[in-house]
Amino acid sequence: MTTAVHDAFPPSRATDTHDAHDSHDAAVHVFVYGTLRAGEINDMMRAAARHGIAAPAYVGTSMLGGRLYDFGQYPGMVLDARQAGQAEGVTGDIYRISPALIPVLDEIEAVYPGEAGLFVREVRDVMCDGAAYACIVYPVSESAVSQLPQISGGDWVAYRRARDASVA
Numbered sequence: 001m002t003t004a005v006h007d008a009f010p011p012s013r014a015t016d017t018h019d020a021h022d023s024h025d026a027a028v029h030v031f032v033y034g035t036l037r038a039g040e041i042n043d044m045m046r047a048a049a050r051h052g053i054a055a056p057a058y059v060g061t062s063m064l065g066g067r068l069y070d071f072g073q074y075p076g077m078v079l080d081a082r083q084a085g086q087a088e089g090v091t092g093d094i095y096r097i098s099p100a101l102i103p104v105l106d107e108i109e110a111v112y113p114g115e116a117g118l119f120v121r122e123v124r125d126v127m128c129d130g131a132a133y134a135c136i137v138y139p140v141s142e143s144a145v146s147q148l149p150q151i152s153g154g155d156w157v158a159y160r161r162a163r164d165a166s167v168a
Contacts, residue, residue: 026099027057027096027097027098027099028096028097028099028102028134028136029059029094029095029096029097029126029133029134029135029136030044030056030094030095030097030101030105030135030136030137031062031064031092031093031094031124031126031133031135031136031137032044032092032093032095033064033068033075033077033090033091033092033093033137033156034074034075034076034077034156035073035074035075035108035156036105036108037092037093037156037157038058038093039157040156040157040160041073041074042108044056044095044097044101044105047101047104047105047108048097048098048101048104051100051101051104053098053100053101053104054098054100054101056095056096056097056098056101057095057096057097058093058094058095059093059094059095059096059128059133060093060094060128060129061091061092061093061094061128062091062092062093062094062126062127062128063089063090063091063092063154064077064079064089064090064092064124064126064137065079065080065089065090066078066079066080066089066090066139066154067080067090067145067150067154068090068150068151068154068155068156068159069140069145069148069149069150069151070148070149070150070151070159070163071148074156075151075156075159076118076119076139076140076144076145076148077090077137077138077139077140078139078140078141078142078144078145079122079124079137079139089154090154090155091153091154091155091156091157091158092126092137094126094128094133094135102136105121105136105138106121109121109138111138118140118144119138119139119140120138120139120140120141121136121137121138122136122137122138122139123135123136123137124137
């Protein structure tokens with residue numbers, strides 16, 4: 001099992017060949033549940049600013065059917081069949097982003113065309129305030145979490161803060 005440590009902003013080697021987006025295409029949506037959330041080590045706003053890309057626009061907080069696991073410095077989500085927006089699942093935030101940010105997010109999550117990695121990029125429908133959004137999400141496989149603790153409550157930020165406070 002590969003467990004790469006997420007650097008805040010690793011050197012770029014991403015070329016987004018499996019999505020034909022360019023900066024002139026319409027904005028897309030992303031559901032972030034871990035270190036890409038606001039205030040976390042890979043905060044998307046900082047990543048966009050660092051690369052000269054338009055700031056992501058916050059849409060809202062939602063839930064996506066799945067289970068969250070602790071990889072130490074970051075979480076991984078295993079998607080499941082629950083419907084988007086249910087009261088149980090993984091808490092995350094939906095943002096509208098420029099397509100130019102996708103290769104940056106792929107780099108942070110170590111998702112490269114033709115290479116197997118811990119995370120994959122998928123698109124899932126996520127409900128927020130009564131509307132469905134087709135969102136990019138970065139889950140892990142079931143086999144990647146077989147020996148890891150599950151994060152009860154499904155909220156990485158709340159879990160990490162409580163975990164870090166208990167160690168201090």
